[in-house]
Amino acid sequence: MTLPARISSAEPAARLRRIAACVREGRPIDPADAMPFFPEHVQRAILIEERDEAIRTAATTFNLPAPALAIELQRYAASSWLRERTLDVCPDRHAGRLQEHLWRALHAHPHVIGQRQIRRIISDMTPPF
Template sequence: MKPLRAIDVASAELIDDNAVMMTRGPGHRLPATVRALRERDRLLRGAVNRFCVGMSASGAATKLARALAVYRSTAWRRDRTETSCPQRHLGSLREVCWRILQARDAPIAARTIRRALGGNGD
């Protein structure tokens, strides 16, 4: 098998997920991980537009990071097995937290949220 060239790796996204897996190695994420992170970032941007109107990117990122951390350490423990968002959370920031954690169950720092919002993250 011949080694991959940079051009092969750059165009790998245009091929199916199995072909992308062949380019996997140090510094490369699995296609499922990339999709989950894109969905998480989309949900974060939507949460800012809905629940953080008029706030700075830094303030919004801090608010969302706190809300996610609190939800993840409390109600998420029992909600994580649900197939749809629990009725009691619908329409609230907790619904967005549930959806974000369904996409990718991992702690999210304010810096990561700022980066997802288009800031530099520093």
């Protein structure tokens, strides 16, 4: 199911982040954010947030700017990911390497994103919860 045209795919994730921040800080939740989510939106938002967290972690851990990270993500998606996409856990050989974070990102949301989207994700370095 696709999202309605008026709701961007990032909106549910942003709403969840705002709700989590309010709960964490003891502030009241904005009524606009408290509108009910459709189950598909919640699940998709959670998966996108997992992807974004993997991208942020990769960028900070390996000190990679968005253009370099986009190239590495494309390269990984076109090579090892084709064999590893059916695995439930990241292969041990990727532990502690950039590929571990790329695997986590694609495992959460299996769509290669570009430089502009990665730049947006990196610029939002605030933790979601």
